[in-house]
Amino acid sequence: MKKIQIFLVAAACIMAAACAKDPGVSESRQDKELKAAVEQYVPGVIYKIYGNLADASELLYNQLAEMKASETFSQAQIDQLCTTFLEARKWWEQSEAFLYGAATAYGIDPHIDSWPLDKDKLAKSLSNAETIADLDKEGAGAVDEVGAASLGFHGIEFIIFRNGNNRTAAALNGIEDDEAFAGRNVTGKSEIIFATAVAEDLRNYCFELQAAWDPDCPASRVTMVEEELELNTTMDSGLTYGENLLQTGNAGSTYRSWPEAVASILVAGCSNICNEVANTKIGTAHYVSSSEYDPDYIESPYSKKSYQDFKDNILSIQYSLYGAQGADKANAASIAAFLANNKWSKASEMESALAAAVKSLDDAMAKGAFVDNPTSAEAENCITKINALDALLNEAADWITKL
Numbered sequence: 001m002k003k004i005q006i007f008l009v010a011a012a013c014i015m016a017a018a019c020a021k022d023p024g025v026s027e028s029r030q031d032k033e034l035k036a037a038v039e040q041y042v043p044g045v046i047y048k049i050y051g052n053l054a055d056a057s058e059l060l061y062n063q064l065a066e067m068k069a070s071e072t073f074s075q076a077q078i079d080q081l082c083t084t085f086l087e088a089r090k091w092w093e094q095s096e097a098f099l100y101g102a103a104t105a106y107g108i109d110p111h112i113d114s115w116p117l118d119k120d121k122l123a124k125s126l127s128n129a130e131t132i133a134d135l136d137k138e139g140a141g142a143v144d145e146v147g148a149a150s151l152g153f154h155g156i157e158f159i160i161f162r163n164g165n166n167r168t169a170a171a172l173n174g175i176e177d178d179e180a181f182a183g184r185n186v187t188g189k190s191e192i193i194f195a196t197a198v199a200e201d202l203r204n205y206c207f208e209l210q211a212a213w214d215p216d217c218p219a220s221r222v223t224m225v226e227e228e229l230e231l232n233t234t235m236d237s238g239l240t241y242g243e244n245l246l247q248t249g250n251a252g253s254t255y256r257s258w259p260e261a262v263a264s265i266l267v268a269g270c271s272n273i274c275n276e277v278a279n280t281k282i283g284t285a286h287y288v289s290s291s292e293y294d295p296d297y298i299e300s301p302y303s304k305k306s307y308q309d310f311k312d313n314i315l316s317i318q319y320s321l322y323g324a325q326g327a328d329k330a331n332a333a334s335i336a337a338f339l340a341n342n343k344w345s346k347a348s349e350m351e352s353a354l355a356a357a358v359k360s361l362d363d364a365m366a367k368g369a370f371v372d373n374p375t376s377a378e379a380e381n382c383i384t385k386i387n388a389l390d391a392l393l394n395e396a397a398d399w400i401t402k403l
Contacts, residue, residue: 030342030403034258035248036333037323041265042242044324044331047214049095049316050206052325054221056088057206060156061199068136068196073188075169082166086305088206089153093312095209096276097320100268101241102212106232108205111151116297117158118149119180125150126176126194127184136193140200151198157302159195164304164369204229213242259400262335266397270317274357274390277313278383281306285374286383304369311361314386317393318354335396344399350392353385360385 063081067073092113095103103109125131125146134142143151160167171177172188204225211217211225211233225231234240237252248255255261285298300306319325323334330336330351339347364370364378373379 030338031258033333033338033341034262034400037335037338038245038248038258038261038265040323040331040333041320041335042245043214045319046095046098046242047210047216048325049091049319050210050213051217053088053091053095054203054206054210054217056084056091057199057203060084060088061196061203064156064192064196064199068192073169073172073192075166078160078169078172079166082160082303085153085156085160086303088202089157089300089305089309090312092153092206093309094316094319094325096273096313097269097316098265099272100264101244102209102232105235106208106212108209111148112202112205113152113154114149115154115299116149116301117154118147119158119178121147122150122155122158122194123176123178123181123184123186126186126190127181132190132193135197139197140204143197143201146194146198150194152202154300154302155198156195156202157300159191161303163302204231208232211240213240215240215243259403262338263397263401265320265335266393266400270320271390271393271397273313274317274386274393277310278386278390281310281313282370282374282379282383282386285370286379288375298371298374301371304371306370307361307365310370310382311358311365314354314357314361314389317389318358321350321354339396339399342403344396346392346395350389350396353389353392357382357385357389 060081063077063084067077067081070077099109131142131145134145146155162171172191174188176184176186176188176191207217207221208225208229208231211222217233222233225233235244235254237244237254239247239252244253245255245261247253248258248261255264281299298306300309319327321334321336322329323331323337327334330340336347336351339350360378360382364376364382367373367376367378370379
């Protein structure tokens with residue numbers, strides 16, 4: 001099922017309303033504070049995370065390409081690959097509070113992160129000698145032959161993880177034994193050829209994400225995206241998505257005011273992923289009987305890292321609010337600091353809700369993998385805590401638009 005992006009940017013969150021001003025506080029000062037928060041957030045969170053994602057996805061592809069060239073695969077190679085995959089996966093999940101922009105506009109999100117994996121189709125593709133030959137020769141240029149539901153993170157995850165563990169060298173040097181592949185004699189070598197092509201495709205789109213946001217993206221990556229891949233690096237205005245946010249209120253920017261820009265960060269960004277984690281990623285599997293849910297539907301079922309994915313999604317909200325990747329408290333120039341300094345009555349409550357959402361995921365993780373028990377009380381608690389945070393994010397956006 002492709003992820004559904006729900007952007008509920010209501011009129012109240014995009015209008016530059018002039019009502020409900022805080023007595024004694026000038027609008028110009030508040031605008032300056034919001035501008036400073038965005039100027040901290042764009043490079044400190046978005047450029048940082050997309051840059052790290054691009055680096056990790058490049059390394060993942062390089063390691064797979066090296067494996068593909070091997071006659072046999074060692075456990076050390078596989079373990080290194082799994083570590084790199086989880087690093088890249090972390091950066092992607094920590095980017096999901098800013099899926100607005102290039103990830104959605106260019107269809108990158110569903111292309112690299114849709115699930116469930118269509119194992120039946122993948123089995124047919126990997127047992128087709130012509131498809132394997134094309135993937136081996138053309139790499140990313142041939143990935144369309146295996147279908148969209150086999151691409152991205154989860155196609156690679158299936159190849160290198162099983163039942164929460166790294167694949168063994170014995171398994172990858174042998175014949176695929178998943179029941180969907182029964183009788184097809186798919187070799188581990190064919191699987192690595194497939195994974196290498198998918199990783200190249202993943203790297204290409206991660207390069208596009210970095211280039212489409214950060215005007216200081218390495219020139220070699222911009223050239224590859226624009227000239228070799230013929231993908232987008234700017235909006236119709238000629239601005240990157242980062243420049244578009246940073247030039248709020250100026251000609252060419254799609255944002256008319258700083259309150260509008262920050263409200264969009266909170267709603268189209270943070271609230272959007274809050275809602276998805278609680279009500280799609282967790283809720284869809286949680287609110288069914290254990291005999292009805294399909295474990296393959298659950299995100300990251302082969303590595304059993306679902307709760308870690310969800311925590312990284314909520315951390316992407318934390319970093320967006322606090323103004324820096326890795327931040328555990330608000331930067332002086334940040335959305336959270338603005339809310340507190342301008343005496344929004346629920347600023348402290350929202351920070352507490354954020355901490356509670358993260359803790360609920362830690363508590364659930366300590367009890368075991370989501371895929372093993374999606375109907376647990378811990379999963380229910382995660383839904384409750386994350387939805388509480390979501391409600392406050394929307395209230396904050398509404399309050400800011402009325403300044």
